[in-house]
Amino acid sequence: MPLVFAGACSHAPGITGRAERADPAARERFYAAMERLRLALEAARPDALILVAAEHFANFFMSNMPAFALGMADEYDGPIEDERFLRIARRRVPGNRDLSERLIKRVLDEVDVAYAEEWLIDHGIAVPLHFLTPRWDLPIVPANINCQGPPLAPPHRAYAFGRALRRAADAVPERVALIGTGGLSHWPATPNSGKINEGWDREFLRRWCANDKAALTAYTDEDTYREGGQGGFEIRTFIAVAGAAEGGTGEVWCYEPIPIFAVGCTAAVMSLPGAG
Amino acid sequence: MSLYALQKLLFQLNRDPEVRRRFEADRDGLLAGYALTAEELEAVRKPDIGLLYVLGVNGQLLMHYAALRGFEWNAYLEAMREGVRRHGPVRAGVYALVPE
Numbered sequence: 001m002p003l004v005f006a007g008a009c010s011h012a013p014g015i016t017g018r019a020e021r022a023d024p025a026a027r028e029r030f031y032a033a034m035e036r037l038r039l040a041l042e043a044a045r046p047d048a049l050i051l052v053a054a055e056h057f058a059n060f061f062m063s064n065m066p067a068f069a070l071g072m073a074d075e076y077d078g079p080i081e082d083e084r085f086l087r088i089a090r091r092r093v094p095g096n097r098d099l100s101e102r103l104i105k106r107v108l109d110e111v112d113v114a115y116a117e118e119w120l121i122d123h124g125i126a127v128p129l130h131f132l133t134p135r136w137d138l139p140i141v142p143a144n145i146n147c148q149g150p151p152l153a154p155p156h157r158a159y160a161f162g163r164a165l166r167r168a169a170d171a172v173p174e175r176v177a178l179i180g181t182g183g184l185s186h187w188p189a190t191p192n193s194g195k196i197n198e199g200w201d202r203e204f205l206r207r208w209c210a211n212d213k214a215a216l217t218a219y220t221d222e223d224t225y226r227e228g229g230q231g232g233f234e235i236r237t238f239i240a241v242a243g244a245a246e247g248g249t250g251e252v253w254c255y256e257p258i259p260i261f262a263v264g265c266t267a268a269v270m271s272l273p274g275a276g
Numbered sequence: 277m278s279l280y281a282l283q284k285l286l287f288q289l290n291r292d293p294e295v296r297r298r299f300e301a302d303r304d305g306l307l308a309g310y311a312l313t314a315e316e317l318e319a320v321r322k323p324d325i326g327l328l329y330v331l332g333v334n335g336q337l338l339m340h341y342a343a344l345r346g347f348e349w350n351a352y353l354e355a356m357r358e359g360v361r362r363h364g365p366v367r368a369g370v371y372a373l374v375p376e
Binding site: 018056057058059061062063081085120148149150187188189190191192193195225229230 | 280
């Protein structure tokens with residue numbers, strides 16, 4: 001069944017954990033866009049949701065760091081963060097081991113992805129799910145791109161990973177949706193937290209909406225680090241969505257810089273040519 | 277290699293309740309299992325969040341260790357600034373302070 005939905009959104013822990021400290025109007029505009037994203041996702045009637053996230057040492061560490069990984073389990077626990085810090089209660093999220101296995105087999109035709117039969121979710125997955133599947137009932141397939149511990153796979157490989165996920169999703173009978181989660185420019189967990197390079201973000205989103213592969217994969221880590229901070233390495237998750245929706249174009253439903261959330265809060269979708 | 281060991285300790289503390297239990301019940305025994313320098317040991321014990329930041333601990337690890345040791349968000353950000361004032365610029369990693 002062709003992939004039924006492609007979208008992207010922010011996942012910063014402040015979005016839930018420091019909610020009352022944001023400008024209320026900006027926060028509500030972003031929350032409203034996330035609600036719109038939830039309704040669009042539900043309207044696509046997915047059987048499962050691939051979440052392409054930028055894991056933050058919930059599972060993988062520099063002892064053995066995969067460039068790309070997919071979860072292969074029937075359930076996932078988390079979030080690992082302190083409940084008072086994130087304000088999301090710990091729980092068990094459903095997965096689908098059999099579906100994961102079939103997807104992984106297809107992805108391996110194109111990208112050497114690692115798999116994990118045990119996977120703890122962190123804010124990168126929990127914050128989006130808090131908004132998008134508030135009943136926490138849609139089976140997920142967690143995907144991770146290493147955006148945290150350099151050396152990192154270059155953007156063109158993130159694009160290829162997204163394309164491989166698309167082909168894998170197209171090849172299974174289930175209705176599969178895909179959402180990438182990450183920040184654009186941000187300097188999280190540094191004294192610069194709250195710094196946002198809006199011009200750089202908007203240029204990235206312009207390239208993303210055009211699904212301009214050459215422009216999206218032209219980012220070097222040196223440029224990204226200088227203009228977008230170490231958090232900017234997470235543009236890989238958005239680039240993977242563009243790869244999954246190759247030939248389609250994007251639409252940004254919200255871009256709202258919210259310093260206390262540490263990012264330009266984004267909610268966006270991408271059209272899927274040839275999808276049913 | 278030592279920064280690796282320091283980060284490994286914080287990684288395991290963040291994700292493993294059993295490691296957190298040992299951190300409370302048998303801190304010396306737990307820390308003996310990691311090849312840490314005297315400076316790193318002191319920074320973990322105090323805790324000197326600012327020094328851990330300057331030593332190059334990745335923010336996605338340090339953020340949670342600071343929360344574990346009772347630093348609320350603003351206190352955590354201030355501890356990192358204070359660390360740079362007292363110990364100088366960040367020595368490793370990608371979480372360096374950038375000029376405004």
